[in-house]
Amino acid sequence: xxxxxxxxxxxxxxxxxxADVLLGIGDDAACxxxxxxxxxxxxxxTLVSGVHFRSEWDAYDIAYRAVCVNVSDIAAMAGExxxxxxSLTLPTVDEAWLARFAEGLKDSLTTFNTALVGxxxxxxxxxxxxxxxxxxxxxxxxxxxxxxxxxxxxxxQPLGIAALALSLLDSKGVKNxxxxxxxxxxxxxxxxxxxxxxxxxxxxxxxxxSDGFSADLQHICRASGVGASLRQADIPIHPLVEQYAPLDAxxxxxxxxxxxxxxxxxxxxxxxxxxxALKTAGLLCYxxxxxxxxxxxxxxxxxxxxxPLQAQGYLHF
Amino acid sequence: xxxxxxxxxxxxxxxxxxADVLLGIGDDAACxxxxxxxxxxxxxxTLVSGVHFRSEWDAYDIAYRAVCVNVSDIAAMAGExxxxxxSLTLPTVDEAWLARFAEGLKDSLTTFNTALVGxxxxxxxxxxxxxxxxxxxxxxxxxxxxxxxxxxxxxxQPLGIAALALSLLDSKGVKNxxxxxxxxxxxxxxxxxxxxxxxxxxxxxxxxxSDGFSADLQHICRASGVGASLRQADIPIHPLVEQYAPLDAxxxxxxxxxxxxxxxxxxxxxxxxxxxALKTAGLLCYxxxxxxxxxxxxxxxxxxxxxPLQAQGYLHF
Numbered sequence: 011x012x013x014x015x016x017x018x019x020x021x022x023x024x025x026x027x028x029a030d031v032l033l034g035i036g037d038d039a040a041c042x043x044x045x046x047x048x049x050x051x052x053x054x055x056t057l058v059s060g061v062h063f064r065s066e067w068d069a070y071d072i073a074y075r076a077v078c079v080n081v082s083d084i085a086a087m088a089g090e091x092x093x094x095x096x097s098l099t100l101p102t103v104d105e106a107w108l109a110r111f112a113e114g115l116k117d118s119l120t121t122f123n124t125a126l127v128g129x130x131x132x133x134x135x136x137x138x139x140x141x142x143x144x145x146x147x148x149x150x151x152x153x154x155x156x157x158x159x160x161x162x163x164x165x166x167q168p169l170g171i172a173a174l175a176l177s178l179l180d181s182k183g184v185k186n187x188x189x190x191x192x193x194x195x196x197x198x199x200x201x202x203x204x205x206x207x208x209x210x211x212x213x214x215x216x217x218x219x220s221d222g223f224s225a226d227l228q229h230i231c232r233a234s235g236v237g238a239s240l241r242q243a244d245i246p247i248h249p250l251v252e253q254y255a256p257l258d259a260x261x262x263x264x265x266x267x268x269x270x271x272x273x274x275x276x277x278x279x280x281x282x283x284x285x286x287a288l289k290t291a292g293l294l295c296y297x298x299x300x301x302x303x304x305x306x307x308x309x310x311x312x313x314x315x316x317x318p319l320q321a322q323g324y325l326h327f
Numbered sequence: 328x329x330x331x332x333x334x335x336x337x338x339x340x341x342x343x344x345x346a347d348v349l350l351g352i353g354d355d356a357a358c359x360x361x362x363x364x365x366x367x368x369x370x371x372x373t374l375v376s377g378v379h380f381r382s383e384w385d386a387y388d389i390a391y392r393a394v395c396v397n398v399s400d401i402a403a404m405a406g407e408x409x410x411x412x413x414s415l416t417l418p419t420v421d422e423a424w425l426a427r428f429a430e431g432l433k434d435s436l437t438t439f440n441t442a443l444v445g446x447x448x449x450x451x452x453x454x455x456x457x458x459x460x461x462x463x464x465x466x467x468x469x470x471x472x473x474x475x476x477x478x479x480x481x482x483x484q485p486l487g488i489a490a491l492a493l494s495l496l497d498s499k500g501v502k503n504x505x506x507x508x509x510x511x512x513x514x515x516x517x518x519x520x521x522x523x524x525x526x527x528x529x530x531x532x533x534x535x536x537s538d539g540f541s542a543d544l545q546h547i548c549r550a551s552g553v554g555a556s557l558r559q560a561d562i563p564i565h566p567l568v569e570q571y572a573p574l575d576a577x578x579x580x581x582x583x584x585x586x587x588x589x590x591x592x593x594x595x596x597x598x599x600x601x602x603x604a605l606k607t608a609g610l611l612c613y614x615x616x617x618x619x620x621x622x623x624x625x626x627x628x629x630x631x632x633x634x635p636l637q638a639q640g641y642l643h644f
Contacts, residue, residue: 032366032468033468033470036471036550037404037470037471037472037550038370038400038401038403038404038471038533038534038535039368039369039370039400039401039403039404039406039459039461039468040368040369040370041366041367041368041404041463041468041470042366042367042368042369043366043367043465044361044366044367046363049349049358049359049360049361050358050359050360050361050367051356051357051358051359052356052357052359052410052412052444052445052458052460053355053356053357053412053445054412054413054414054445054446054447054456054458055414055447056414056416056447056449056451056456057449058416058449058450058451058452059451060451061449061450061451062449083355083356084355084356086355086356087354087355087356087358089356093369095369095370095371095458096371097371097372097373097414097456099373099375099454127369128369128370128371129371130371130372130373130456132373132374132375132378132379133375133378134373134375134376134377134378134452134454135375135451135452135454137416137451137452137454139371139373139414139447139456141369141371141412141458143369144356146358148360151349151350151356151358153350153354153358154353154354154355155354216355217355218355233353233354
């Protein structure tokens with residue numbers, strides 16, 4: 011099977027392409043129709059075998075997670091995903107692996123209403139690069155640079171479970187149902203597209219938590235030229251993290267990566283309206299601190315004393 | 328140096344971004360303004376060390392070539408490149424290598440009027456994935472599927488020099504000035520953006536020659552549901568190919584990859600006008616045969632006899 015057969019067999023969709031895809035897979039480039047009243051968002055992420063995933067994982071999960079991780083970046087910009095390209099580097103053609111991978115890709119892209127429009131297949135060490143394009147109305151994208159002193163810092167969900175899952179991958183003392191929940195969080199980190207209207211209406215800045223909550227909040231602070239103060243008592247720690255790693259729970263919640271939660275900031279004048287709107291929608295986010303003048307992070311402990319917080323997260327080099 | 332410092336040091340441009348880049352490098356996604364009267368073209372290509380380039384090559388050349396190869400796909404769609412994202416996978420941080428790579432990237436993107444708007448840096452075996460986005464007026468993109476029986480098949484330039492360069496990489500019997508010319512063709516394959524207005528006005532189908540002229544023409548034929556007949560006497564063979572590989576010259580011209588010439592088709596009614604327009608512009612393309620009913624390729628030899636031509640080109644698997 012050569013690369014052209016491979017693309018035809020596994021990645022060319024038989025389903026009808028959306029009307030905004032004028033040319034999809036199989037030409038020199040895809041040709042897309044961007045609505046005239048929308049801005050284009052573009053994000054790209056590479057996942058390397060042995061670094062971002064284990065080669066023995068189900069290829070379905072590898073593909074599914076790669077899509078989630080990229081769509082999460084679009085969600086953090088308050089955008090809706092529309093189109094994707096895939097660059098797949100493979101050591102050999104393993105048709106069973108490819109069939110699973112293509113299935114995971116298709117299912118995840120369908121879930122997020124995103125069309126695969128192009129890509130590239132090459133020989134080499136196993137790696138996946140996805141580029142996702144999305145849309146947002148003009149001036150609605152939530153950049154990292156918009157946080158202002160006084161803004162409330164929000165976390166979209168309880169933190170630390172993906173890092174816990176990673177740390178317990180080879181551990182035997184995990185209950186089956188808990189393992190299932192942890193692996194779901196690690197392998198299918200659901201991009202918070204459900205928060206899109208709230209980000210567009212209320213957020214001053216946003217980022218998705220890939221490196222770790224403290225590290226990603228630090229990115230917002232640096233881009234906005236501000237500092238941040240967190241309240242330890244208000245950090246939402248995932249119950250399984252409390253249960254399986256009580257001594258490291260706060261550390262995992264603040265510094266563990268891969269949660270793909272959203273960290274966002276809201277002007278104080280908008281906070282009550284956001285809370286009410288979230289409640290009406292049946293959603294819950296957590297206010298964990300506030301933006302302040304200066305730089306760096308601090309955390310106010312259970313003893314009510316403030317200490318500097320060293321932002322930590324995954325570093326590749 | 329961590330990945331954030333690396334991006335800041337090497338890839339964040341100090342020059343002012345074009346007005347259509349609303350958010351560039353350093354956020355969760357780039358935010359771009361697509362003109363309302365244009366379609367978006369997207370292409371992505373991965374280059375893997377040891378497969379697409381040699382690790383000992385100057386990093387400047389590796390980056391420059393990666394950009395050329397991707398821009399060529401946009402050129403083959405009659406598009407103009409505008410924006411790029413880079414996904415760079417590195418085994419270690421070698422600052423000297425990165426500085427050269429960034430310089431090659433910057434120079435090539437500047438040459439093609441393209442802004443780097445985002446990307447990703449990860450640890451792993453050396454590989455580069457570039458995604459290039461371009462623009463084309465509605466209905467102007469030259470797809471592979473538009474060739475019709477009777478259309479004239481054109482080659483944009485003499486063929487085979489990149490494959491010759493590759494075959495002579497380790498050979499000692501090459502004159503310095505010839506080596507320079509060959510390496511230029513291999514390392515800086517100039518995308519034929521100069522042909523853009525002619526493609527838009529006259530071409531029925533187009534593709535860039537990455538796999539090999541016969542293989543890429545075959546892609547047009549398959550996508551268009553037609554066959555093709557080439558004339559051996561009219562195949563433009565690069566003079567250095569004739570000189571260094573006289574016995575394999577036709578083979579290299581027809582089956583050698585990496586030339587990034589354009590292969591395109593023109594309705595017979597437009598052919599005279601195209602020739603005149605090219606001449607006025609001081610450009611020369613080569614008519615090498617015509618599209619016919621049916622499928623497969625044939626070549627009419629110097630003896631005026633027609634033989635089946637097996638399309639050959641580089642296959643990854």
